[in-house]
Amino acid sequence: MAQQDRAIRTRRAVLEAAASVFAERGYAAATLAEILSRAEVTKGALYFHFDSKADLAQGVLQAQISTDYHLSQELKLQEWVDTGMTLARRLPRDPMLLAGVRLSADLQGREIFGSAWPAWAGLITSFLAEAKERNEVLPHVVPEVTAQVFLGAWIGVQFVSQAATEWTDLEERMSALFDHMLPSIAAPAVLVRLDTAPDRGARVIAEVEQHQQAARAGADA
Numbered sequence: 001m002a003q004q005d006r007a008i009r010t011r012r013a014v015l016e017a018a019a020s021v022f023a024e025r026g027y028a029a030a031t032l033a034e035i036l037s038r039a040e041v042t043k044g045a046l047y048f049h050f051d052s053k054a055d056l057a058q059g060v061l062q063a064q065i066s067t068d069y070h071l072s073q074e075l076k077l078q079e080w081v082d083t084g085m086t087l088a089r090r091l092p093r094d095p096m097l098l099a100g101v102r103l104s105a106d107l108q109g110r111e112i113f114g115s116a117w118p119a120w121a122g123l124i125t126s127f128l129a130e131a132k133e134r135n136e137v138l139p140h141v142v143p144e145v146t147a148q149v150f151l152g153a154w155i156g157v158q159f160v161s162q163a164a165t166e167w168t169d170l171e172e173r174m175s176a177l178f179d180h181m182l183p184s185i186a187a188p189a190v191l192v193r194l195d196t197a198p199d200r201g202a203r204v205i206a207e208v209e210q211h212q213q214a215a216r217a218g219a220d221a
């Protein structure tokens with residue numbers, strides 16, 4: 001068990017180091033030597049978990065989709081909003097997510113290691129499909145199509161926020177995106193109940209962290 005825990009920690013350390021290098025330098029300029037230095041692991045340890053730099057990039061992209069900050073809500077549309085707002089809150093502070101943005105936008109590199117965009121589209125589609133089953137969205141909504149439209153808008157919001165304010169207004173822009181899109185897809189009775197405030201992500205993250213602290217305290221008792 002101790003050996004397994006150590007392997008998990010090593011893999012995570014390598015992924016986090018790779019993410020920080022990819023976020024700062026991009027895929028082409030990133031080197032395994034710098035990733036090894038930041039991770040403080042041996043070359044053998046790195047190659048035990050990842051075959052190549054491309055495999056590392058794929059690992060970073062796969063780590064984008066996480067349920068770490070997910071809370072079940074009465075409305076599935078609120079869970080979708082919460083996913084977007086917590087992402088907007090975390091992205092400027094999280095090298096793993098920043099690396100995902102840069103890698104996914106690398107049009108040459110993505111032929112080698114792929115992109116996080118299909119996974120995000122799939123996650124959005126799943127939220128919208130369940131929302132449709134619950135009659136939370138209007139009858140004309142096609143989850144797959146709406147997910148692609150939203151993803152394109154979200155990618156644009158990311159890049160405009162980065163270029164204009166170095167991410168400082170990302171939560172406000174994400175809130176505005178939901179406020180403009182939801183009236184065209186949400187059932188009116190559901191729309192009035194949705195919380196899309198710019199600080200929604202921060203509040204959800206704080207609640208999740210409180211639950212996690214309580215769980216740890218209970219385990220230690």
